[in-house]
Amino acid sequence: MGQRIEGRCLCGGVTFAATPEKMEMGVCHCGMCRRWTGGTFMAVSCGESVEFAPWSPTGSYRGSAWAERIFCRQCGSTLVWQTQDGKHQTVSVQTFDDPTVFKFTSQIFIDRKPDNYEFANETRNMTEAEIFEMFAPKPEGRKNA
Numbered sequence: 001m002g003q004r005i006e007g008r009c010l011c012g013g014v015t016f017a018a019t020p021e022k023m024e025m026g027v028c029h030c031g032m033c034r035r036w037t038g039g040t041f042m043a044v045s046c047g048e049s050v051e052f053a054p055w056s057p058t059g060s061y062r063g064s065a066w067a068e069r070i071f072c073r074q075c076g077s078t079l080v081w082q083t084q085d086g087k088h089q090t091v092s093v094q095t096f097d098d099p100t101v102f103k104f105t106s107q108i109f110i111d112r113k114p115d116n117y118e119f120a121n122e123t124r125n126m127t128e129a130e131i132f133e134m135f136a137p138k139p140e141g142r143k144n145a
């Protein structure tokens with residue numbers, strides 16, 4: 001386990017602390033993450049360690065049977081993707097003051113990446129099918145991340 005670090009949204013209304021499992025970030029290329037973030041979702045796995053400050057104006061969107069997306073209701077910042085049981089939380093790397101402390105190690109839903117961009121980093125890449133094998137409750141929830 002890494003150390004406890006703090007993150008915040010664009011307007012500062014939401015602040016939180018989380019403990020990264022590793023000092024690594026992964027990118028998700030799925031269509032839902034791209035639409036949600038306006039880019040790709042660059043995220044750090046934090047187990048179930050995310051703790052929001054009291055009265056943080058968070059909203060949540062349950063975009064699929066198994067996942068939930070947490071954002072700031074005031075400024076719209078992308079904050080946390082998590083399974084609905086809260087056991088697997090991934091935090092937007094851009095909420096942290098220094099995203100450079102995380103090594104870019106993986107890309108998921110690589111088969112959903114549009115052909116008009118590509119990252120040059122050497123990473124471990126996984127397809128949609130490989131990810132659902134790892135996380136999705138079976139048999140439902142296979143349509144969207």
Ligand SMILES: [Zn+2]
Binds near residue numbers: 009013014072074076
């Ligand atoms: Zn905000």
Ligand SMILES: [Zn+2]
Binds near residue numbers: 032
């Ligand atoms: Zn995604």
